[in-house]
Amino acid sequence: MIKLQIDHLTKHYWLEREDRNVLALSDVSFSVEDGEFMAIVGPSGCGKTSMLNIIAGLLPYEEGDVLIDGKRVNGPGIDRAVVFQHASLLPWRTIGGNVRYGMELQKRFDEATMRDRAEHFIKLVGLSGFERHYPSELSGGMQQRVNLARALAADPVVLLMDEPFAALDAQTREFMQAELLKIWSKAKKTVVFITHQINEAIYLADRVVVMSARPGRVKDVFKVPFERPRNLSLKRDPRFLELEDSVWKLIEEESDRLGMVAAV
Amino acid sequence: MKTETTLAQPHIKAEKAVRPRQSFYQRHESLILGGGSVLIVVAIWQAIWSYTDWISPLFFSGPSAIAKAFWSMVQDGSLFADLAFSGKNFAIGFGAALASGIVLGVIIGWYRRIRLIFDPFLNALYAAPRVAMMPLIIMWFGIGMWSKVFIVFLSAFFPILLNTVAGIRNMDRDLLRAARAFCASDWQVFKTLAIPGSVPFILTGVRQGVGVGLIGVVVGEMLGSSEGIGFRVAYGGQTFQTDTLFVGFVIIAIGGIVLSWAAERLERHFSRWRPER
Numbered sequence: 001m002i003k004l005q006i007d008h009l010t011k012h013y014w015l016e017r018e019d020r021n022v023l024a025l026s027d028v029s030f031s032v033e034d035g036e037f038m039a040i041v042g043p044s045g046c047g048k049t050s051m052l053n054i055i056a057g058l059l060p061y062e063e064g065d066v067l068i069d070g071k072r073v074n075g076p077g078i079d080r081a082v083v084f085q086h087a088s089l090l091p092w093r094t095i096g097g098n099v100r101y102g103m104e105l106q107k108r109f110d111e112a113t114m115r116d117r118a119e120h121f122i123k124l125v126g127l128s129g130f131e132r133h134y135p136s137e138l139s140g141g142m143q144q145r146v147n148l149a150r151a152l153a154a155d156p157v158v159l160l161m162d163e164p165f166a167a168l169d170a171q172t173r174e175f176m177q178a179e180l181l182k183i184w185s186k187a188k189k190t191v192v193f194i195t196h197q198i199n200e201a202i203y204l205a206d207r208v209v210v211m212s213a214r215p216g217r218v219k220d221v222f223k224v225p226f227e228r229p230r231n232l233s234l235k236r237d238p239r240f241l242e243l244e245d246s247v248w249k250l251i252e253e254e255s256d257r258l259g260m261v262a263a264v
Numbered sequence: 265m266k267t268e269t270t271l272a273q274p275h276i277k278a279e280k281a282v283r284p285r286q287s288f289y290q291r292h293e294s295l296i297l298g299g300g301s302v303l304i305v306v307a308i309w310q311a312i313w314s315y316t317d318w319i320s321p322l323f324f325s326g327p328s329a330i331a332k333a334f335w336s337m338v339q340d341g342s343l344f345a346d347l348a349f350s351g352k353n354f355a356i357g358f359g360a361a362l363a364s365g366i367v368l369g370v371i372i373g374w375y376r377r378i379r380l381i382f383d384p385f386l387n388a389l390y391a392a393p394r395v396a397m398m399p400l401i402i403m404w405f406g407i408g409m410w411s412k413v414f415i416v417f418l419s420a421f422f423p424i425l426l427n428t429v430a431g432i433r434n435m436d437r438d439l440l441r442a443a444r445a446f447c448a449s450d451w452q453v454f455k456t457l458a459i460p461g462s463v464p465f466i467l468t469g470v471r472q473g474v475g476v477g478l479i480g481v482v483v484g485e486m487l488g489s490s491e492g493i494g495f496r497v498a499y500g501g502q503t504f505q506t507d508t509l510f511v512g513f514v515i516i517a518i519g520g521i522v523l524s525w526a527a528e529r530l531e532r533h534f535s536r537w538r539p540e541r
Contacts, residue, residue, distance in 0.1 A: 076445050084438065084441070086438050088439055090457070091537050092463070093537075104456075105452055105456070135537075136537060
């Protein structure tokens with residue numbers, strides 16, 4: 001069953017500084033199945049963050065359709081939650097308060113349910129015992145766990161992740177990728193995961209959308225052939241490296257066309 | 265698939281680190297060094313005052329003479345009457361500035377158009393030293409308490425107002441985006457982001473307001489009053505009662521220290537969530 005459908009989505013915007021029109025997304029179409037983990041990978045400037053903002057309802061769009069369960073997206077909704085690149089936690093709220101924040105804004109649950117859900121998802125992301133800590137007392141990786149727990153606690157139909165591990169150091173990132181897969185296997189959500197890292201996309205996703213830069217177009221959509229559960233050692237598997245290499249070449253062609261070094 | 269129900273805890277323990285043992289000196293270093301330096305300066309001053317004739321009692325004073333004047337002012341009750349007068353003027357004026365500064369600051373910070381309308385007046389009034397308006401204020405309110413209350417109000421109002429405006433406007437864009445993604449209404453953004461986020465700014469305004477409010481009450485009393493600590497200092501100067509003048513000066517200094525300490529404590533209490541400094 002199709003959960004999220006992007007249909008001929010085109011997005012222009014006006015670049016105030018340079019006083020010109022920019023085509024960010026050009027005729028983008030793909031669909032995400034219920035419970036599927038979809039990664040979107042592409043070089044910087046391929047409009048992938050614009051696309052995520054459109055799906056989240058934070059950015060208006062005129063041409064094309066974004067449909068969730070067949071309904072057109074017009075602004076933010078309780079059927080979506082976003083995990084941002086910067087944890088965006090309220091610094092004056094404790095971890096417990098931050099995990100509740102999304103639920104409080106959406107007013108879907110009563111007090112007891114919110115308490116139970118907050119506790120459940122704090123435990124799920126492995127932060128039990130940190131409920132009363134403030135975000136400034138946590139490492140970047142731990143802050144991103146809070147960010148994830150906040151989004152999951154709001155019980156979205158589609159979970160949107162905007163390069164959530166991009167700001168983490170390489171080791172923490174690998175660790176968080178493995179953790180995310182475990183959490184996802186329990187939370188059973190449809191996920192759209194934006195990244196510029198090819199191996200991150202392949203490691204995490206069921207399918208990968210490869211995008212080209214300026215304007216953002218769908219270059220390829222492919223299914224990741226590896227079984228789940230996946231271990232981090234998969235990243236050293238020759239078949240994995242081969243797949244990574246072929247995606248890399250797709251993106252490299254693109255960078256050559258634009259005369260720049262791929263920012264991957 | 266693993267069968268565990270929770271994930272591995274991150275490798276950082278939640279417990280606080282054990283505080284290493286410190287000597288008596290290490291624990292009270294600032295008190296010992298700070299207090300010690302004050303004691304030494306006072307002792308030298310007193311020695312010069314008692315044993316030399318370098319200090320003319322007409323133009324300066326010594327610790328023992330100040331203490332004596334202080335004691336006689338305590339005994340005849342004039343010190344407490346002055347303190348009560350100045351304290352009341354400060355409290356009423358500052359309270360009014362606090363309440364109106366925060367409320368107006370929130371409104372002006374939140375509504376862009378209101379801010380644009382008020383901006384030129386605020387900037388002009390903020391840049392002008394308010395104590396310069398004292399003669400005008402005495403013309404309006406007389407030399408009783410209300411001219412002092414008003415100058416305190418006017419002095420403290422602007423730092424509180426402008427810091428509140430800055431706090432409301434300083435909303436974190438990432439937080440705003442996150443709130444909007446969770447369907448936050450304008451009211452929810454205001455309540456959960458704008459207000460808590462501006463608390464540190466408001467408290468900075470309070471601290472600045474305490475400082476200028478104190479100047480306001482003292483200068484106000486010096487320029488036109490028959491009571492209060494400021495009046496006592498001015499009167500001591502005009503009648504060459506240098507000891508009395510110094511008592512007033514010391515009282516004002518102590519008042520300033522206590523009030524800014526209180527404001528700083530308040531600021532720290534409300535910024536527990538900030539990274540440790």
